[in-house]
Amino acid sequence: MNKPDIRFPVLPWIIPGILLAAWFAASRTGLVPDYLLPDPIRIAESGVTYIFSPPDSAPYAGRFLTDASASLLRVFLGFSLAVLLGIPLGVISGRIAFCHKLMSTTINSLRAVPGISWLPLALVWFGIGMRTTIFLVAMAAFFPIYINTAAGARSVNPLFYQAGAMMGVGRIRGIFAILLPAAMPQIISGLRLGLGISWAYLVLGELTGVSNGLGAIIMDARMIGRIDMIIVGIIVIAVMGRISDVLLNTSLRLCFKSAKRMT
Amino acid sequence: MKTPLQLIQTGSAAGTKQPALAIDRLSKVFHMEDGYLNVLQDICLTISEGELVCISGPSGCGKTTLLKLIAGFMKPGGGTIRIKGRTVTRPGPDRCVVFQEDALFPWLTVAENIAFGVRQFMGRRQLNNEVDRYLEMVGLGSFGKYLPREISGGMKQRVALARVLILQPQVLLMDEPFGALDAQTREEMQNLLLSLWEKLSHTIIFITHDLSEAVTLADRIIIMTRNPGRIQADITVPLPRPRKKESDAFHRFYRELRSRL
Ligand SMILES: Nc1ncnc2c1ncn2[C@@H]1O[C@H](COP(=O)(O)OP(=O)(O)OP(=O)(O)O)[C@@H](O)[C@H]1O
Ligand SMILES: [Mg+2]
Numbered sequence: 207m208n209k210p211d212i213r214f215p216v217l218p219w220i221i222p223g224i225l226l227a228a229w230f231a232a233s234r235t236g237l238v239p240d241y242l243l244p245d246p247i248r249i250a251e252s253g254v255t256y257i258f259s260p261p262d263s264a265p266y267a268g269r270f271l272t273d274a275s276a277s278l279l280r281v282f283l284g285f286s287l288a289v290l291l292g293i294p295l296g297v298i299s300g301r302i303a304f305c306h307k308l309m310s311t312t313i314n315s316l317r318a319v320p321g322i323s324w325l326p327l328a329l330v331w332f333g334i335g336m337r338t339t340i341f342l343v344a345m346a347a348f349f350p351i352y353i354n355t356a357a358g359a360r361s362v363n364p365l366f367y368q369a370g371a372m373m374g375v376g377r378i379r380g381i382f383a384i385l386l387p388a389a390m391p392q393i394i395s396g397l398r399l400g401l402g403i404s405w406a407y408l409v410l411g412e413l414t415g416v417s418n419g420l421g422a423i424i425m426d427a428r429m430i431g432r433i434d435m436i437i438v439g440i441i442v443i444a445v446m447g448r449i450s451d452v453l454l455n456t457s458l459r460l461c462f463k464s465a466k467r468m469t
Numbered sequence: 470m471k472t473p474l475q476l477i478q479t480g481s482a483a484g485t486k487q488p489a490l491a492i493d494r495l496s497k498v499f500h501m502e503d504g505y506l507n508v509l510q511d512i513c514l515t516i517s518e519g520e521l522v523c524i525s526g527p528s529g530c531g532k533t534t535l536l537k538l539i540a541g542f543m544k545p546g547g548g549t550i551r552i553k554g555r556t557v558t559r560p561g562p563d564r565c566v567v568f569q570e571d572a573l574f575p576w577l578t579v580a581e582n583i584a585f586g587v588r589q590f591m592g593r594r595q596l597n598n599e600v601d602r603y604l605e606m607v608g609l610g611s612f613g614k615y616l617p618r619e620i621s622g623g624m625k626q627r628v629a630l631a632r633v634l635i636l637q638p639q640v641l642l643m644d645e646p647f648g649a650l651d652a653q654t655r656e657e658m659q660n661l662l663l664s665l666w667e668k669l670s671h672t673i674i675f676i677t678h679d680l681s682e683a684v685t686l687a688d689r690i691i692i693m694t695r696n697p698g699r700i701q702a703d704i705t706v707p708l709p710r711p712r713k714k715e716s717d718a719f720h721r722f723y724r725e726l727r728s729r730l
Contacts, residue, residue: 373586
């Protein structure tokens with residue numbers, strides 16, 4: 207079993223620490239003017255106001271919960287849609303060469319289209335708001351999930367299927383008993399990449415003028431020149447992205463033996 | 470005491486008894502981009518129940534292919550394979566393979582690997598008992614909770630053996646199962662196999678490129694040739710069991726076999 211490496215617990219925090227110190231130095235010495243990069247203390251204060259202050263006591267005060275839950279819901283729905291399409295299609299195309307040939311050209315061409323160019327189309331189709339964002343998130347997360355699942359499914363050792371067949375496991379049961387666990391490491395990297403991209407496209411979707419959400423806050427703050435709130439928004443997204451990645455990883459390891467034992 | 474009638478009945482039953490395995494004019498061609506390869510041609514082979522037969526021959530002569538055809542992993546080009554009179558059409562738990570390579574499921578523990586083929590037929594208690602019994606049988610009593618990557622090559626092949634024995638197959642197909650092991654482990658495994666075979670009396674087809682392994686194990690040795698793969702010789706091993714590798718008779722037979730090939 208892979209045990210987490212518990213040596214050097216401070217190692218991951220060295221680079222953030224240095225960056226923070228440099229930031230302090232830059233703003234305190236006046237090297238970078240305040241209107242480009244405010245002091246970390248002010249960012250922290252804005253962040254605290256944003257998260258903890260009672261609503262309407264100041265601009266942006268207490269809006270965190272509404273924004274975060276709106277964004278979380280959009281990411282969750284978009285990502286789930288991508289999983290529901292990406293994993294079955296990936297399994298099918300990875301297992302059946304015919305389906306792989308049928309789909310690969312189409313999917314690889316679509317994949318080459320930068321996600322941002324779907325935005326105008328999505329706006330026309332779905333209007334501003336929830337559905338556009340979900341569409342963009344699902345669209346972006348689908349490709350890494352599909353491609354990794356298909357690659358994982360294709361590279362399952364054929365001996366495993368033969369061993370399964372002699373132990374009475376047919377094609378359908380083989381998908382659950384052999385293919386999915388054997389391809390689990392690749393499926394997990396697909397899911398994690400997909401979730402990461404989901405957050406990126408969430409912001410893209412929310413930049414278009416929805417009234418709440420973390421992307422909306424960033425855009426709104428730029429409009430009225432609150433650079434501190436832009437940075438607060440960025441940090442919140444980074445933290446939530448990281449937490450969701452950890453949660454995804456942990457829950458997969460709890461739910462699937464193969465996830466725990468093979469990664 | 471048996472009455473004459475019973476004797477006749479058992480006698481006639483034995484007379485109509487189907488061989489464990491009957492292969493008749495079996496052939497296999499692999500088609501490739503630049504032509505085709507006659508891997509197996511005109512293979513005829515009959516193996517009776519409880520026999521331990523070794524198949525040997527140069528690399529690429531089609532031993533693994535023959536085994537996979539018997540297992541039902543692929544379709545023959547021509548001819549038939551019958552197990553107890555029934556034609557093989559697809560894989561099944563009556564013909565189990567211990568593979569040349571490590572084919573344990575890496576996401577399952579040793580015990581779960583062994584349980585894999587029977588778990589849907591048994592309750593939890595019975596399953597645990599069975600798995601423990603087979604773990605014990607292959608000498609892995611306390612290793613049930615280990616993952617395949619945490620145990621040695623010899624232990625992996627013990628697990629591979631246990632997970633097919635638990636299915637109680639009619640025919641056990643073994644493809645150079647000990648080929649990758651060191652000399653000492655290999656000898657342990659040969660002894661294990663022989664003692665299991667004496668206890669359970671399976672029909673075993675055992676592929677090996679090591680003639681002395683074949684002489685140690687086999688009732689009969691089948692020698693194959695390459696291009697196309699054919700049976701060159703079918704030799705009964707006259708040595709009594711248990712066989713001693715150091716004995717004169719063993720050496721004489723081994724040398725004689727060598728010189729004939
Ligand atoms: N699926 C396949 N498609 C095409 N050719 C194959 C296939 N499987 C095996 N062959 C070829 O058939 C021949 C026989 O292969 P096989 O694996 O049966 O040999 P073998 O006797 O088991 O050899 P070894 O002792 O090295 O294991 C080889 O030349 C091999 O390259
Ligand atoms: Mg082989």
